[in-house]
Amino acid sequence: MRSTPARERLLRTASALFYAEGLRSVGVDRVVEEASVTRATFYRHFPGKEDLVVAYLEDVDRGVRARVGEPPAAPGGAAAFLRRLTGAVGEQLCGPGFRGCPFINAAAEHPDPASPVRRVVREHRRWLGSTVERALRAAGHPDPPGAARRWTALRDGAMVAGYLDDPAAAQAVLEAAVEDLLAGALSR
Amino acid sequence: MRSTPARERLLRTASALFYAEGLRSVGVDRVVEEASVTRATFYRHFPGKEDLVVAYLEDVDRGVRARVGEPPAAPGGAAAFLRRLTGAVGEQLCGPGFRGCPFINAAAEHPDPASPVRRVVREHRRWLGSTVERALRAAGHPDPPGAARRWTALRDGAMVAGYLDDPAAAQAVLEAAVEDLLAGALSR
DNA sequence: CAGTAGGTAGAACGTTCGTTCTGCCCGAGA
DNA sequence: TCTCGGGCAGAACGAACGTTCTACCTACTG
Known part of the structure; x- marks a missing residue:
């Protein structure tokens, strides 16, 4: 069934x-x-329309998790993982029909943090943040939690700019900024 | 009338x-x-509901422009202007009832780029971006357009994270990242 | 003094919303 | 062979949507 x-x-x-x-x-x-x-x-x-919305977001979440996978434990592999992830986001911005992040857009329409929709959004963001943080830690970054938050900010900003401003420029800015962020993993 | x-x-x-x-x-x-x-x-x-929505966004836009003002021409003043602007954004995140950027949220509900709503969003973002770029140029930053895009990405990311994640953390990350960005104005 | 613009009160328009219902058809498993 | 769940068809529900209307009142202002 x-x-x-x-x-x-x-x-x-x-x-x-x-x-x-x-x-x-x-x-x-x-x-x-x-x-x-x-x-x-x-x-x-x-049961109702909201369940369809939740199913939609859960479907997107499932797809992203499958595509991203788990960050490798080796420092070099973890850095490559982050570069690959960032590259995938950048390419997404430039794809046809790109209209921003499904989760950010969904949250804009659902003010109640207790709603099932917001729950899915929260879980997706938590997973993404912790995955990036784990990768940064594996890559040897001196401040994994802070750098993960910074990566998320850049990613969210790129999602917004890719939708509302220039996708190609947003992609370039994202990759350059993340490269600077990853430079912190080598130094120190 | x-x-x-x-x-x-x-x-x-x-x-x-x-x-x-x-x-x-x-x-x-x-x-x-x-x-x-x-x-x-x-x-x-x-004339209709959409005009009320546009009036709402134009009102927010007017308020922000008045509060931000024009960046000063002196390098030191321009840097202080950017710090003040960033600080204001950071405080906004932590304010009661913060629910993200009104323009980003409005755009999430209006897919048509030709709609009056999206026009206001576009104009607001263009103004903000060019204002920051002018300030960066005045502050002596080596790459004003690129740094302005980076600032916007960080600002948008902070707006999203302030709504969906932890406001205080988003504020801290925003200010630290912008400080790093402004460090480029001194070096080189 | 007359005219006009802004306001209140309240009914009503047609559409669309999400949701529920009654039937009927069919194909696969007990 | 029978049963039963998935799917189809179509009508119907009450509520909310954005919008329009008539009618009357009030306060300026030329």
């Missing part, structure tokens, strides 16, 4: 619509119609 | 609601009721 063609179609089209147009802008009717599924089928798989 | 008590009340309550709860979440009825104004009065002052 977990996964079925109709549910998969629902989640895929909802993901595309939610990301491209916003959470509140996209109605159930719209999703149902574009997924070629009836309302009854939708409510058979999801 | 430009400014009147009712219009002022409308704009003030709308601003508070829009920022705290999001643009699409807040309906006209809600604004009208909490401003103690009738719907007829609202539509006498604003």
